[in-house]
Structure formats: structure tokens, C-alpha cells
Amino acid sequence: MTSVSSLGIGSGLQLNTLLDQLTTAESAPLTQIQSQQSSFQAKLSAYGTLQSVLSAFQSTASKLGSAATFQAVKASASNTAVMTVATSTSAAAGSYAINVTGLAQSQSLVSVGVAKQDAAVVTGTLPATLTFDFGTVTGYDSTTGAYNPPGFNATAGSTKTVTIDSSNNSLQGIRDAINKANIGVTASLVNDGSGTPYHLVMTSTNTGAANSMRISSSSADLQNLIGFDPAAMNASTATTANGVRQTVRATDATLTVNGIAVISASNTVKEAAQGVTMTLSQTGTTNLTVTSDTDSMKAAVNAFVSGYNNLQAAANQLTAFDTSAGTNSPLTGDSVLRNIQTRLRGLMNTPQSGGAYTMLSQIGVSFQKDGTMSVNDTKLSAALASNPGGVAQLFGGDGTKGGIGRQIDSTISGFSDTNGMLKSAQDGINQTLKDLSAQYASEQSRINDTIANYRTQFTALDLAVSQMNQTSSYLTQQFSAMNGTSSKK
Structure with a gap:
């Protein structure tokens, strides 16, 4: 039997069009x-x-x-140059007279100058240990601005160390080693423009009197360069024998709240007034008012x-x-x-x-x-x-x-x-959508089977009509030939 590659080619019938129409009709569901x-x-x-x-x-x-x-309160300071305020849920309404007499600050030390910042300044036995102890410098007389005499009370367990070796034995290297160690000290370099311009400046990360530094080392070079013992510094100049000088004294913030003395290691003073955080900016007086935040x-x-x-x-x-x-x-x-x-x-x-x-x-x-x-x-x-x-x-x-x-x-x-x-x-709709999806898939499968069956039948019809057309054409040719022969006789 001759095969047909496309519906309607053999028979001349519009079978593809008919199949498309049947597909559309079957797809209505x-x-x-x-x-x-x-x-x-x-x-x-x-x-x-x-x-x-x-x-x-x-x-x-x-x-x-x-x-x-409904317990919310708000606070305001009459002199915001002295301080700003914030409240928590525990704050209670009230009025307070504030007198800030001192701000908290970090201690800062500066070394003697060296000629080059990138040249080795520690040439002895390496590696060497640089030791930082934190505590309180005693003996300061606020009237004279001098220590009488100076002393140092180290805080137990506060010791931190930094290792200096041949890879970081320059002033730059020491600075970087201190900063990388993250021990509560920030180091930087200052150039004063002199013949030996480079100074190492070390500043305590945290404010407060108890964050003062004592620096010592196992290396004589390091000890001579940046060693600092507060108890051994000059009472008036705050300078040790090796030339390391305290340029900023570590202090606590001091203030009175309604006449009551308050000390804080930080300029952020919490709970001096219930539920209130005061951020101090400068010395001076101000009034603090806490009211219901309607x-x-x-x-x-x-x-x-x-x-x-x-x-x-x-x-x-x-x-x-x-x-x-x-x-x-x-x-x-x-x-x-x-x-x-x-x-x-x-x-x-x-x-x-x-x-x-x-x-x-x-x-x-x-x-x-x-x-x-x-x-x-x-x-x-x-x-x-x-x-x-x-x-x-x-x-x-x-x-x-x-x-x-x-x-x-x-x-x-x-x-x-x-x-x-x-x-x-929502659960009901989701289940319905699942059911419809399954129904769609089932219906699509049925339609595919039906159209496939139609295609098989149409293919058979196309072949049958094609064969009949071929037979009809053959017979027509034969009859025509026979008629031609008869007329010659």
C-alpha cells in the first residue's frame, strides 16, 4: 500500500483542516x-x-x-550643646538639673621622633614582646595640673601583648602590629617636620581613667622607643626618661544629677536618670525633662x-x-x-x-x-x-x-x-487548583488519544481515496484507448 506523507495529498481532501477543526472542538473542555x-x-x-x-x-x-x-516617655535637654538624650521604656517622668564638670577621654602617648618611618628601629634579639597593661594612673592634682606623686594601679587580667619581629620592626611595622593585634590601642604616625619627624602615637580605644596604659618590652630597643611607666613619669611634664610623653590624660566623665555626683567611664551615661541615656558633648549645665510621650x-x-x-x-x-x-x-x-x-x-x-x-x-x-x-x-x-x-x-x-x-x-x-x-x-482553593490541574492533564491525554485516532482514520481514508483515484485514472485511460481502437476499424 502506498504511504501518504501529509493528509490530503493523495486524496485531495482538506483532511488537515478538518483535523484542526476537530482538535479545536475536542479542546473546548x-x-x-x-x-x-x-x-x-x-x-x-x-x-x-x-x-x-x-x-x-x-x-x-x-x-x-x-x-x-502607653508608658512611652520622651526626654529633652534645655542645652543640647552640653548633651543629647534618649529614653527607654523604663524611663519615668521627672525633671533633673544636670551639671557636666568633665568629659571622659582616652589616654594618648607619643614617642620620641625617628628619622625614617620605614627603617628598622629594633635591631636586638627578635622576636620581642611588647606588653600593654591597663589600669588607673593615680596622684593627679587638678589644682596644679601635676602628679603628686604619679602612680599606677593595673587592672587584674588586663595584660595584652604584641609580637615584634624582623617583618615589622620599623615604626610603620610596630604601628601596624599594634593595630592588627586589636588589644584596645590604636596606633598612628605623626610627622612634625623636624630632622627626626616620625612619632608613634598610641591612644587607648576606650575612654575612662581605668583604661590608661603601661607599656614595657623584653627588647631594650622597644623599651627605649615606646616604653612607658606612669609611675616613673615626670610629675609635671608626664614624660618618662626615654622621652615618651602622655599628651592626653585618661579621664572619666563627671557630672551631677540633681546634686548627686555621677562618674562614668564613657560620655554615654546610662541610667543616671531612670531609663535615660545621656550623651555628653561638653561641660556646662542643662535641664533634663522627661514627660509622657502622648x-x-x-x-x-x-x-x-x-x-x-x-x-x-x-x-x-x-x-x-x-x-x-x-x-x-x-x-x-x-x-x-x-x-x-x-x-x-x-x-x-x-x-x-x-x-x-x-x-x-x-x-x-x-x-x-x-x-x-x-x-x-x-x-x-x-x-x-x-x-x-x-x-x-x-x-x-x-x-x-x-x-x-x-x-x-x-x-x-x-x-x-x-x-x-x-x-x-486558601487550602480549599489550592486543592481545587490541584484537582483542576490533574483534570486538565487527564483531558489533554484523552484529546491527544482521540486526535491520534482521527489521524489514523484520516490517513487510511486518504490512502483509500488515493488508490481509488489511481484506479479511476487507469480505467479512464484504458477506456479511452479502447474507444480509439474501435473508431479506426
């Missing part, structure tokens, strides 16, 4: 399944949008449910209202009906969204017990005709000024039960729990 998939996917995406705005609203409710929100409380309430209004706006968009196009949105008529809205609004309209305020409207938060909420700033400000604890209880209950903020937080969490209405709806 796939189009319907794809339409269903698109519809459910849009609904799943809409639920994702709903979950996002619910989460944002939940966050604002959770903040209002926390008593700490602005942050109002911001939290306004964020709550905005969160709810954003939820309403999203719900309206997800359920809108386009009258001109006659089309629905993904959640038009959706019972899950409707139930969520009903639950939340019901919670916010339910009176709370045990506090000075039982309803949101009493603090200036009320529903509008369009379903959104608004804030009466005057009424809210008055409530927070007169009874912030009552507002806190309205939203947070007694800390374990009740409170609009706590209830909304818990309820929204429930929507997405394993058996929550939103989670169940």
Missing part, C-alpha cells in the same frame, strides 16, 4: 478548565492581598494591646485607624462589581471576607469592662457612614492627657484578657490558624 483555573487563581491572589492588609492591621492592634505603648500614643491610635481603613479599602476593591462591564471582582459576594469584616467590626463595637473607657467613641475613635473610621484629635488628646492608663486598658485589657487591641490581634491570628476561615478557604 480545556478552555473551560483554564477559565476555572484563572478564576480560582485570582481568588487565591485576592485572599493573599486580604491576608497582607489583615497582617498590617493586626500589627497596629498588637502595639495598642501592649501597655508599654504624641507617640496618638500616632499608634492613628496607625490603628489607618490600618482598619486600609483593610476596608482593600475589601471594597476585592468585592467591587463593574456595572459598565458587568464583571465581578475576585471576592464579590465572598462569605469569608464578609464574615471577617463582621467579626472585626463587632469586636470594635463591643463595650470593654473594668476601665474608665469602655468604647472607642469615648476617646474620639468612631465609625463613619461609609464603614471607615476617623479620629477626633481633640478628644483623643484629652483622653490621653487625663487618663492614659484608661486608654491603655481599653486596648490592652488587664494584660491577660480583654482589650480591643488584644482581641483583634488574637482574632486575626485565628483567621490564619490551621482551622481558621481564611486558611481553610
Whole structure:
């Protein structure tokens, strides 16, 4: 039997066109399944949008449910050139007179000068150890500005060492070795422009009197170059016999808070006033005032209202009906969204017990005709000024039960729990999408089998008609030949 390479070639019939039309007709169920998939996917995406705005609203409710929100305070300094301030949740309202008499600073030492910064300055036995002890220099007389006499009390366990060898025995190398060792000392070079211009400057990383340095070495060269014993320095010039000089004395910050003396190793002074961190900038006097931060409380309430209004706006968009196009949105008529809205609004309209305020409207938060909420700033400000604890209880209950903020937080969490209405709806759609995907694959397989069967039948038809056409052509030729022979006779 003669084979046919393309449908219709042998028979002249439009079999390929017919097969395409049959394929389109058979594929109609796939189009319907794809339409269903698109519809459910849009609904799943809409639920994702709903979950996002619910989460944002939940966050604002959770903040209002926390008593700490209504315990917030703010601090200010009358002279910010002297210090700036910050507060923690433990800060309490109050007023303080501050007198900063001294700032914390780091000790700084400078070596004698050498001619070249990159030439070897340690030529004895190497490697050698450079030892740093940290502690307090004693004997300083603030009246004379001298030590009478100088002394040094090392802090137990504070010793740090740096190794100097032939690879780092220049002034540059010693600087780099100290910095790399990360021992609490920063080293740098200074050029004073003289014949021996290069000096090694060593500064304690941390401020405070207890971070003063004593430097010694097993190498005579190192000891002569940068060794420094505070107890052996000149009382007036703060210079040791080898020429190493203390250029900056390590000191603590000193101040009084309402007349009480305070000492701090750092210029960041914590808890000298409860819950307040003071960052000192210069000596001088200033007043510190700590007051209730009603602005942050109002911001939290306004964020709550905005969160709810954003939820309403999203719900309206997800359920809108386009009258001109006659089309629905993904959640038009959706019972899950409707139930969520009903639950939340019901919670916010339910009176709370045990506090000075039982309803949101009493603090200036009320529903509008369009379903959104608004804030009466005057009424809210008055409530927070007169009874912030009552507002806190309205939203947070007694800390374990009740409170609009706590209830909304818990309820929204429930929507997405394993058996929550939103989670169940999303799980149901995901399962439906899996079923539709399996149905699509099964239907596609059936269509492929059907079209393959059609193709086999059409191929057979094409061959049969082709053979009949060949037979017809042969017979026609034979009859024509026979007729030609008869007419000659």
C-alpha cells in the first residue's frame, strides 16, 4: 500500500483542516478548565492581598494591646550643646538639673621622633614582646595640673601583648602590629617636620581613667622607643626618661544629677536618670525633662485607624462589581471576607469592662457612614492627657484578657490558624487548583488519544481515496484507448 506523507495529498481532501477543526472542538473542555483555573487563581491572589492588609492591621492592634505603648516617655535637654538624650521604656517622668564638670577621654602617648618611618628601629634579639597593661594612673592634682606623686594601679587580667619581629620592626611595622593585634590601642604616625619627624602615637580605644596604659618590652630597643611607666613619669611634664610623653590624660566623665555626683567611664551615661541615656558633648549645665510621650500614643491610635481603613479599602476593591462591564471582582459576594469584616467590626463595637473607657467613641475613635473610621484629635488628646492608663486598658485589657487591641490581634491570628476561615478557604482553593490541574492533564491525554485516532482514520481514508483515484485514472485511460481502437476499424 502506498504511504501518504501529509493528509490530503493523495486524496485531495482538506483532511488537515478538518483535523484542526476537530482538535479545536475536542479542546473546548480545556478552555473551560483554564477559565476555572484563572478564576480560582485570582481568588487565591485576592485572599493573599486580604491576608497582607489583615497582617498590617493586626500589627497596629498588637502595639495598642501592649501597655508599654502607653508608658512611652520622651526626654529633652534645655542645652543640647552640653548633651543629647534618649529614653527607654523604663524611663519615668521627672525633671533633673544636670551639671557636666568633665568629659571622659582616652589616654594618648607619643614617642620620641625617628628619622625614617620605614627603617628598622629594633635591631636586638627578635622576636620581642611588647606588653600593654591597663589600669588607673593615680596622684593627679587638678589644682596644679601635676602628679603628686604619679602612680599606677593595673587592672587584674588586663595584660595584652604584641609580637615584634624582623617583618615589622620599623615604626610603620610596630604601628601596624599594634593595630592588627586589636588589644584596645590604636596606633598612628605623626610627622612634625623636624630632622627626626616620625612619632608613634598610641591612644587607648576606650575612654575612662581605668583604661590608661603601661607599656614595657623584653627588647631594650622597644623599651627605649615606646616604653612607658606612669609611675616613673615626670610629675609635671608626664614624660618618662626615654622621652615618651602622655599628651592626653585618661579621664572619666563627671557630672551631677540633681546634686548627686555621677562618674562614668564613657560620655554615654546610662541610667543616671531612670531609663535615660545621656550623651555628653561638653561641660556646662542643662535641664533634663522627661514627660509622657502622648504624641507617640496618638500616632499608634492613628496607625490603628489607618490600618482598619486600609483593610476596608482593600475589601471594597476585592468585592467591587463593574456595572459598565458587568464583571465581578475576585471576592464579590465572598462569605469569608464578609464574615471577617463582621467579626472585626463587632469586636470594635463591643463595650470593654473594668476601665474608665469602655468604647472607642469615648476617646474620639468612631465609625463613619461609609464603614471607615476617623479620629477626633481633640478628644483623643484629652483622653490621653487625663487618663492614659484608661486608654491603655481599653486596648490592652488587664494584660491577660480583654482589650480591643488584644482581641483583634488574637482574632486575626485565628483567621490564619490551621482551622481558621481564611486558611481553610486558601487550602480549599489550592486543592481545587490541584484537582483542576490533574483534570486538565487527564483531558489533554484523552484529546491527544482521540486526535491520534482521527489521524489514523484520516490517513487510511486518504490512502483509500488515493488508490481509488489511481484506479479511476487507469480505467479512464484504458477506456479511452479502447474507444480509439474501435473508431479506426
